[in-house]
Amino acid sequence: MTKLTHVDQTGQANMVDVTDKTPTVRTAIAEGYILMSAATIEEVINHSNKKGDVITTAKIAGIQAAKKCADLIPLxxxxxxxxxDVDFDIQPEYNRIRVQAMCKLTGRTGVEMEALTAVSVATLTLFDMCKAADPYMEIQGIKVLEKLGGKTGHWLHDSNTNNNENLDKPL
Structure with a gap:
């Protein structure tokens, strides 16, 4: 059986010791989508949302979230x-906004959780700012797209195959 990394010998929660790992440049890119009505997309495009500049606010929220990831995710x-960096691609033809986050550092552990947290909080902020106009919005497809650095090197999400094939592959 594979040794679990986030539990100690007694089965208690444990923060992994990365002291002996070699620092490398590490980058992670994640994405997610928020689906909304065409009218709400138009409000975002035209900067006519009653709460203000939706995209700028969500960008700042995503950046702050990445910096606070360790406060939110145990261990x-x-x-x-x-x-x-948090970028937005407004896709009116699909009634959605694509949110992509990139996190980077030189360190001993990866930044996947920070990129995922940035995307999550940015999409939640879009939801919060637009919910009066469209309470039926949906957040979908949050995932890591790419990871660079560390022992495993370069990893790309292969969205063209069955995602379960990657479950046994370490990030």
Missing amino acids: CHPLALSKV
Whole structure:
């Protein structure tokens, strides 16, 4: 049986010791989508949402979330991120906004959780700011797209195959 990394010998929760790992440049990119009505998309595009600049607010929220990931996710290491970027692709033809986050650092552990947290909070912020106009919005498809650095090197999400094939592959 594979040794679990987040539990100690007695079965108690344990933060992994990364002291002996070699620091490398590590990058993670994640994405997610928020689906909304055509009218709500138009409000976002035209900056006519009653709560203000939806995209800028969600961008700031995503960046802040990445920096606070260790405060939100148990057993995550606090990381000194060197770069966080959150981008938005408004796709009116699909009634959705694609949110993509990139997190980067030089360190001993990866930044996947930070990128996922940035996407999650950015989409939640979009929901919060637009919920009066469209309470039926949906957040979907949050996932890691790419990871660079560390022992496993470069990893890409293969969305063209059965995602279960990647379950046994370490990030």
